[in-house]
Amino acid sequence: xxxxPNDAPTVPRDPMVSFENTSVQYPNGHRALQNINLNFYPGExxxxxxxxxxxxxxxIRCVNRLVNPTEGIVRVAGQNIIGLxxxxxxxxxxxxxxxxxxxxxxxxSSVLRNVLTGRLAHLPAWRTLLGxxxxxDVQLALACLERVGIPEKAYQRADTLSGGQQQRVAIARAxxxxxxxxxxxxxxxxxxxxxxxxxxxxLKQLSREENLLTLVNLHFVDMAITYADRIIGLRGGExxxxxxxxxxxxxxxxEIYQRRxxxxxxxxxxxxxxxxxxxxxx
Amino acid sequence: MEDNPAHSAxxxxxxxxxxxxxxxxxxxxxxxxxWWSAVxxxxxxxxxREGFPELGEYFGRLLPTSENPWPxxxxxxxxxxxxxxxxxxxxxxxxxxxxxxxxALLGARNLAAGKWVYNLGRGFLNLVRTIPDxxxxxxxxxxxxxxxxxxxxxxTVFTFGxxxxxxxxxxxxxxPGPMESVTAAGGSYLERALYAAFPQVAPDFTAYSLYAFxxxxxxxxxxxxxxxGGIGANLQQSISFMxxxxxxxxxxxxxxxxxxxxxxxxWLRSRLV
Amino acid sequence: xxxxKRYDWLIPTVYAVLTIAALWWSFSDMELTxxxxxKGGAQLSGILRQMSQADWSILPKMGQGLKESxxxxxxxxxxxxxxxxxFGALAARxxxxxxxxxxxxxxxxxxxxxxxxxxxxxxFIKALGPGAFAGVLAVGIHSIGxxxxxxxxRIETVDKGAIEALTATGASPAEVFRHAIVPEVLPxxxxxxxxxxxxxxxxxxxxxxxxxGGIGTLLDLQxxxxxWETIGVILLGIIVTIGLIDHFSAQLRAKLA
Numbered sequence: 001x002x003x004x005p006n007d008a009p010t011v012p013r014d015p016m017v018s019f020e021n022t023s024v025q026y027p028n029g030h031r032a033l034q035n036i037n038l039n040f041y042p043g044e045x046x047x048x049x050x051x052x053x054x055x056x057x058x059x060i061r062c063v064n065r066l067v068n069p070t071e072g073i074v075r076v077a078g079q080n081i082i083g084l085x086x087x088x089x090x091x092x093x094x095x096x097x098x099x100x101x102x103x104x105x106x107x108x109s110s111v112l113r114n115v116l117t118g119r120l121a122h123l124p125a126w127r128t129l130l131g132x133x134x135x136x137d138v139q140l141a142l143a144c145l146e147r148v149g150i151p152e153k154a155y156q157r158a159d160t161l162s163g164g165q166q167q168r169v170a171i172a173r174a175x176x177x178x179x180x181x182x183x184x185x186x187x188x189x190x191x192x193x194x195x196x197x198x199x200x201x202x203l204k205q206l207s208r209e210e211n212l213l214t215l216v217n218l219h220f221v222d223m224a225i226t227y228a229d230r231i232i233g234l235r236g237g238e239x240x241x242x243x244x245x246x247x248x249x250x251x252x253x254x255e256i257y258q259r260r261x262x263x264x265x266x267x268x269x270x271x272x273x274x275x276x277x278x279x280x281x282x
Numbered sequence: 283m284e285d286n287p288a289h290s291a292x293x294x295x296x297x298x299x300x301x302x303x304x305x306x307x308x309x310x311x312x313x314x315x316x317w318w319s320a321v322x323x324x325x326x327x328x329x330x331r332e333g334f335p336e337l338g339e340y341f342g343r344l345l346p347t348s349e350n351p352w353p354x355x356x357x358x359x360x361x362x363x364x365x366x367x368x369x370x371x372x373x374x375x376x377x378x379x380x381x382x383x384x385x386a387l388l389g390a391r392n393l394a395a396g397k398w399v400y401n402l403g404r405g406f407l408n409l410v411r412t413i414p415d416x417x418x419x420x421x422x423x424x425x426x427x428x429x430x431x432x433x434x435x436x437x438t439v440f441t442f443g444x445x446x447x448x449x450x451x452x453x454x455x456x457x458p459g460p461m462e463s464v465t466a467a468g469g470s471y472l473e474r475a476l477y478a479a480f481p482q483v484a485p486d487f488t489a490y491s492l493y494a495f496x497x498x499x500x501x502x503x504x505x506x507x508x509x510x511g512g513i514g515a516n517l518q519q520s521i522s523f524m525x526x527x528x529x530x531x532x533x534x535x536x537x538x539x540x541x542x543x544x545x546x547x548x549w550l551r552s553r554l555v
Numbered sequence: 556x557x558x559x560k561r562y563d564w565l566i567p568t569v570y571a572v573l574t575i576a577a578l579w580w581s582f583s584d585m586e587l588t589x590x591x592x593x594k595g596g597a598q599l600s601g602i603l604r605q606m607s608q609a610d611w612s613i614l615p616k617m618g619q620g621l622k623e624s625x626x627x628x629x630x631x632x633x634x635x636x637x638x639x640x641x642f643g644a645l646a647a648r649x650x651x652x653x654x655x656x657x658x659x660x661x662x663x664x665x666x667x668x669x670x671x672x673x674x675x676x677x678x679f680i681k682a683l684g685p686g687a688f689a690g691v692l693a694v695g696i697h698s699i700g701x702x703x704x705x706x707x708x709r710i711e712t713v714d715k716g717a718i719e720a721l722t723a724t725g726a727s728p729a730e731v732f733r734h735a736i737v738p739e740v741l742p743x744x745x746x747x748x749x750x751x752x753x754x755x756x757x758x759x760x761x762x763x764x765x766x767x768g769g770i771g772t773l774l775d776l777q778x779x780x781x782x783w784e785t786i787g788v789i790l791l792g793i794i795v796t797i798g799l800i801d802h803f804s805a806q807l808r809a810k811l812a
Contacts, residue, residue: 091725102716117726155296330692333682333683337678340681366584369580372581373578408801414760414797421786425595504673540669
C-alpha cells in the first residue's frame with residue numbers, strides 16, 4: 001500500500017477537510033449542526049466528543065455527504081463537495097473510508113468479498129456488476145486483511161467472526177479504498193474493553209503509518225484522552241471545544257457536556273485493567 | 283506492502299477455496315431439467331404470441347363496456363349459489379377445526395401418550411395434507427353425488443389438515459409450567475390437556491379457524507368447476523355457453539365477497555392475538 | 556367468588572352458541588340429509604373395496620402424468636420467480652421514490668393472488684388449446700402474486716447498514732444493489748421459490764382436471780369411467796410424489812436459511 005496517496009495535497013498546512021459556516025437543519029426543524037467552522041489536516045487523529053444528539057454523527061457524515069448540509073460549504077482536498085453531481089460525489093467518496101458501530105458488513109458474503117467492496121468505486125461497471133474483480137484488486141484486498149491481522153479468515157462468511165474481527169474487516173474494507181480520509185462513527189461502542197482498545201490502537205497506528213486523516217466519534221471520555229491528538233467537542237450542534245489533550249481530564253469533559261460525567265461515559269470503570277500505552281507493536 | 287519485523291508468528295493466507303464443481307453441476311442439472319421440461323410440455327412462444335391477443339380479447343370480454351354491460355339481472359340468480367359457497371366454507375371450517383382440536387391435543391409432542399402415538403399422528407397429518415383439496419372434492423362428488431355435500435366434506439378434510447398442523451406446532455411451543463402443575467397436583471392426561479394446554483392455545487385456535495375460513499372461501503369458489511357445489515357451477519356453465527359478460531360478473535362478485543370476508547377475518551384475527 | 560368470575564362462563568357460552576348457530580345455518584338447504592350420508596357411506600365402502608383391488612397396469616401412464624405435473628410446476632415456478640422480481644421491487648416501500656407506487660404494486664399482487672388458478676387455466680386453454688403449456692402459464696402467472704409479495708416484504712427488511720456502508724465507499728446504486736442487497740436476499744428468494752414449487756405441484760395435479768395437462772387429466776378420465784381400481788393407485792402416486800417433494804423442499808430450505 002502506498003505510504004502517502006499521490007494525489008493528496010503535500011503542502012502540510014492545506015486542510016484536507018474544511019467546514020465553512022456549515023449548518024444542517026432537518027425538515028422537522030431540528031438544527032443538528034450550527035455554523036461550524038473547522039479545518040482538518042492530513043494525518044491528524046481527531047476524536048469528536050459530545051452527548052448523543054450533539055451532532056457528532058452528523059458532522060462526520062457531512063464529510064462524505066451521507067448527510068447534506070443545508071447551509072455553508074464543506075471542502076474535501078480543496079474541492080467544495082456541496083452540489084456535486086452524483087458521479088463526481090462517488091469519486092470523492094471513493095477516497096473516504098468509513099467504519100460504523102455495527103460494522104455494516106454484508107453478513108452472508110465472505111470476508112474477502114466484503115473487503116473487495118471497497119474497490120467497487122475504483123472499477124468499471126461491467127466488472128462490478130458481474131462481480132469479476134481483477135487479480136491485483138484481490139491481492140490488494142488480501143494485503144489489507146493481512147494488515148489488520150486476520151488473513152486466515154479471508155474465505156469465511158462474515159457473520160461467523162467475532163465483533164472485534166468484523167470491525168477489522170470493516171477497517172480492511174476502508175483501507176482497500178486507499179483513502180486519504182478515514183471516518184469512524186462510534187467504532188468501539190459494541191466491543192468489550194480489551195478489543196475496543198485494540199481497535200483504537202490499530203486505527204491510530206494506521207493513521208500514523210499512512211498519514212491518514214482520521215475522524216473518530218467516541219462517547220468514552222477516557223478513550224478520547226488516551227488516543228486523540230486533537231479533540232473536537234460538540235454541544236447542541238455547536239463547536240464548543242477544539243484543542244489538544246494537553247492537561248485534559250475527565251472533568252474537562254463536564255465543561256463540554258455541561259453535566260457531570262457518568263459511569264457509562266467511561267470505558268474502563270474505576271480500578272479495572274490499566275489502560276495500555278499506545279505503542280507501535282500489536 | 284509494509285512489513286513490521288515485530289510480527290514473527292503471523293497468521294498466514296489460507297489456500298483459496300477450490301472451484302465449486304458441485305454447485306455448478308447441480309445448476310447444470312437443474313437447467314437441463316427445466317429445458318427438457320419446456321420441450322416436453324410444449325412451451326411454445328410463437329403459440330403464446332399468437333394466442334396472446336386472443337387471450338387479451340377474452341379478458342376484455344370479461345369487463346363491462348357500454349355495448350356489453352354486465353347482466354345485473356343475473357345477480358339474484360347467483361345470489362343463492364354465492365351464499366351456498368359461503369356456507370360450504372363456514373361449515374367445513376367449523377367441523378374441520380372441531381375435529382382438529384382433540385387430534386392436536388392428543389397428538390402433540392409434549393402431550394402425547396407416547397412417541398408411537400405422536401409419530402402416527404404426524405404421519406397421518408402429513409398424509410391428509412398431501413392430498414390436494416380439489417382432487418378430493420372431485421372424487422367425493424363421484425361418491426356422494428354432485429353438489430355442495432361433496433365440497434363440504436372435501437374442505438372439512440382440508441381444514442382439518444391445516445388447523446391440526448398449526449395447532450400441533452403451537453401446542454409444542456407452549457409454556458410447560460401449567461402442565462407440570464397439573465401433573466404435580468395429580469391430574470390426569472385429560473385434565474392436563476383441558477386445563478393447562480387448551481387455555482394457552484385457545485386464542486390461536488380461533489385465529490387458525492378464521493384463517494382456514496379465509497382459505498376455504500377461496501377454495502369453495504372454485505369447487506363448482508369440478509362439480510362440488512358453490513358458485514363455480516354457474517361459472518362453468520357461463521364459460522361453456524361463452525357468455526363472458528356473465529363470467530366477468532361472477533368473477534368480480536366472487537372477488538368482492540372474498541375481499542370482504544378476508545378483511546373482516548384478518549381484522550378479527552388481529553383482535554385475538 | 557369475585558364478581559368477575561361470575562361471568563367467566565359467559566364468553567365461552569356465547570362462543571359455543573354462535574358456532575352452533577353458524578353450523579346450523581351452513582347446513583341449511585344443503586340436502587345434507589342423513590339419508591344421503593348413509594347412501595354415500597354405503598357407496599363409499601363399495602368404492603373402497605374396489606380400490607383395494609388395485610390395478611397396477613396404470614403405473615406407466617401415471618408416471619407420465621405425474622412427471623408432467625412436476626414439470627408444469629417447475630416451469631411455472633421458475634417463470635414466476637423471475638417475473639415477480641420487478642413486481643416485488645416495485646411493491647417494496649424502500650425502493651421506489653414515489654409514495655403511491657408501492658401501494659399500487661401490492662394491490663396488483665394481491666389481485667393476481669386472488670385470481671383462482673383454475674380460471675386462469677381455463678382462460679389459457681381457450682386461447683392456446685388444452686395441454687401442459689396452458690398449465691405452465693396458469694401456475695406461473697398465479698404464483699407471481701405470492702412470490703412478488705414475499706419478495707417485496709423481504710426487500711423491505713433488508714439490512715440498511717450494509718447499504719449505507721457501500722454507498723459511503725462511492726459505489727453506484729446498481730453496485731450497492733448487486734453487492735449488498737442481492738447477497739442478502741438471494742438465498743431467501745430461492746427459499747421462497749422452493750416453497751412455491753411445493754405448492755405448485757399440488758396445483759398442477761389439480762389443473763389437469765380441467766384439461767391443463769398432468770396427472771389430473773388421467774384421474775378425470777378414470778373417474779368418469781368409474782375405474783376406482785386405478786384411481787386408488789393414482790391417488791397413491793400423487794401422495795407419494797407430493798410427499799417426496801415436500802420432504803426435499805423442506806430440507807433444501809433448511810440449508811438455505
